[in-house]
Amino acid sequence: MKVIIMEDGERARSVYVRTDGDVTVFDRDRKFRFRTDISTAETTWQILERVAPAIVHAETARLKIEALAARCRTGWRPGYPDEIDPDIPQRTLWRARFAVDLLRYPDDDEFYSLDTILMGVDENGQVQATGEIFWIDAGREWVICEDYFWWTPAEE
Known part of the structure; x- marks a missing residue:
């Protein structure tokens, strides 16, 4: 498992990447998981190169999923x-x-x-x-x- 921690002042984000491609991202009070292919990545930089675009995609989808859930809470089906x-x-x-x-x-x-x-x-x-x-x-x-x-x- 690789752990990548990014700090920005008082804010810290962490990314846990398992060898099977299961990725968990922690950012303040938010946590999301997804899977990505890291099979040929050997170094931390190669793993980061494969994981970064997947994080952007997963976070975009996650925000839209949360917005859909909020819309459904208003009664829309x-x-x-x-x-x-x-x-x-x-x-x-x-x-x-x-x-x-x-x-x-x-x-x-x-x-x-x-x-x-x-x-x-x-x-x-x-x-x-x-x-x-x-x-x-x-x-x-x-x-x-x-x-x-x-x-x-x-x-x-």
Whole structure:
């Protein structure tokens, strides 16, 4: 794991990069995670070269996801994928069930406030876990998470 810490006066940001390409960025009270390809990066500078553009992209998507969650809290509900900003990645999760991501712990300082996630089967038939839930539809037809907008269709 590589840890990159950037300081700007009293503000510090840190980036944790695992060997499998899982990246966690801490910036003040915000934290976000994403995956990127660092397979051929050998030095810290090569890792940083691959991670920096991915951080910009992930943060842009994260801001749009947070804005979408805020919009949904006002009562707006998307009915179709076209109604969601194209920069927000969308996926489908079948047989979605609530879960807790225990693999993030005990390394996380917030050990006792576990993130609620969903687990289910994605469109490729693979077991998939979502990121932390920001907003969930009362009818559980969709959920906004830190990583994607997930459509969660009812069982047929």
